[in-house]
Amino acid sequence: MDNATVAACRKGDVTLRIVRRTTLAAVAIVGLAGCASPGMPPGGPVDTEAPKIVKIAPDSGNTGVTPREVIFRFDEVVNERPSGAQSLEALVLVSPRDGEPRVDWHRDEISVRPRRGWRPNTAYTITLLPGLSDLRGNVRNTPVVTMFATGETLPASRITGTFFNWPEGRAIARGLIEARPRTDTSLAYVTTTDSIGDFVMSNLPTGPYLVRGISDDNNNRSLDPRELWDSATIDLADSANVRLYGFVHDSTGSRLQGVALRDSVTIELVFDNPLSLSPPLGAANIRVRASDSTDVPIVSVSPPPADTTAAGRRIQRPSPPRTIIVRVGRPLRPGTQYRVSVTDARNLTGVARNSDRVLVVPVPSTTPPPVAPPAAPPPSPIRR
Numbered sequence: 001m002d003n004a005t006v007a008a009c010r011k012g013d014v015t016l017r018i019v020r021r022t023t024l025a026a027v028a029i030v031g032l033a034g035c036a037s038p039g040m041p042p043g044g045p046v047d048t049e050a051p052k053i054v055k056i057a058p059d060s061g062n063t064g065v066t067p068r069e070v071i072f073r074f075d076e077v078v079n080e081r082p083s084g085a086q087s088l089e090a091l092v093l094v095s096p097r098d099g100e101p102r103v104d105w106h107r108d109e110i111s112v113r114p115r116r117g118w119r120p121n122t123a124y125t126i127t128l129l130p131g132l133s134d135l136r137g138n139v140r141n142t143p144v145v146t147m148f149a150t151g152e153t154l155p156a157s158r159i160t161g162t163f164f165n166w167p168e169g170r171a172i173a174r175g176l177i178e179a180r181p182r183t184d185t186s187l188a189y190v191t192t193t194d195s196i197g198d199f200v201m202s203n204l205p206t207g208p209y210l211v212r213g214i215s216d217d218n219n220n221r222s223l224d225p226r227e228l229w230d231s232a233t234i235d236l237a238d239s240a241n242v243r244l245y246g247f248v249h250d251s252t253g254s255r256l257q258g259v260a261l262r263d264s265v266t267i268e269l270v271f272d273n274p275l276s277l278s279p280p281l282g283a284a285n286i287r288v289r290a291s292d293s294t295d296v297p298i299v300s301v302s303p304p305p306a307d308t309t310a311a312g313r314r315i316q317r318p319s320p321p322r323t324i325i326v327r328v329g330r331p332l333r334p335g336t337q338y339r340v341s342v343t344d345a346r347n348l349t350g351v352a353r354n355s356d357r358v359l360v361v362p363v364p365s366t367t368p369p370p371v372a373p374p375a376a377p378p379p380s381p382i383r384r
Helices: 003-035 310-315
Strands: 053-057 070-074 092-095 102-106 109-113 123-128 144-149 157-165 176-181 189-192 198-204 207-214 229-236 239-246 256-263 266-271 286-290 298-302 323-328 337-346 352-360
Touching: 053 144, 092 109, 092 189, 123 189, 123 198, 144 198, 157 176, 157 207, 157 229, 176 198, 189 198, 207 239, 256 337, 256 352, 266 337, 286 298, 286 323
Parallel strands: 157 239
Antiparallel strands: 053 070, 070 109, 092 123, 102 109, 123 144, 157 198, 176 189, 176 207, 207 229, 229 239, 256 266, 266 323, 286 337, 298 323, 337 352
16 A cells, blocks of 8 residues: 555544544534423422321310320421421410420421320310411411310300400400419410401300400510500300400500690690590690790690591490690790690509690791792894
């Protein structure tokens, strides 16, 4: 074989290797393109549903049972640190209550038992409140209630009602409701209000009860200073309905916080606490004195107009005022200082207090009248 033939063979071998490599690269590119084609992602569709309960043990309504614990089982793993509360314990109510319940997490189950064990011959209601979530953050927004009795009977009496923020004229959502039998104050049946302030407490023995509502703003299931509360006594037979009107039980009385001038003969008084409806403030409780020690006659004293909205009608009781409108018998002089005094102003707990504030009547501003712009000069005559 001559030199030219050998060179041609080598060139052909190199060309063949280039073609093979190009073909393999093209096959790899086609394969990658096939892998990148759209389709269902691994693991199926994204879970957007909250955990569902598949079993509760013991069964609701059972009697004569004393379980070691109550089990809530779900269709998926639930979050040990719920997004709707500080802890799992904050999402569970055991009624009657003996302190915070013991709640344990077992992936797709949670177990509940009282702090001091189940009492004999007692009907229990266990409520799982809204707020439990799965690992993807899907939160349950409805409560679940189960009940059983360690004795042979499950009582049928119940208490229903509504809990209001009385000064603001609105319902209290997620408020804590307690019912304590007057014959056994060691028992405390508990529940919470729903989003419109209503509550139901079922399976209670008959007898006299002290029912108390607490706004429970920090969710610690106890009454703290500055939290609204109210109580009522009932004699429970088959059923009873209670309306609770919560307010802060302040022992310092209502203080005059501010005085505002509405017009030349109308003053608005603002208090730091709601005022008692009985007895209401009147002209005898209010004094308006000028800087020269002369008294301004009081014509009328009245609270703001009543709330006639749907919320106001639902509360069925006038809301205690924090503002009072005072009309005087002669116009207050601009640039004059007046001292407004209030005596025997009683708050909702009946504590009386005296206080005063200074009102300075402003002088109307003397703004000069606007200056008219100079008139435009007449147009020049057109010369032809």
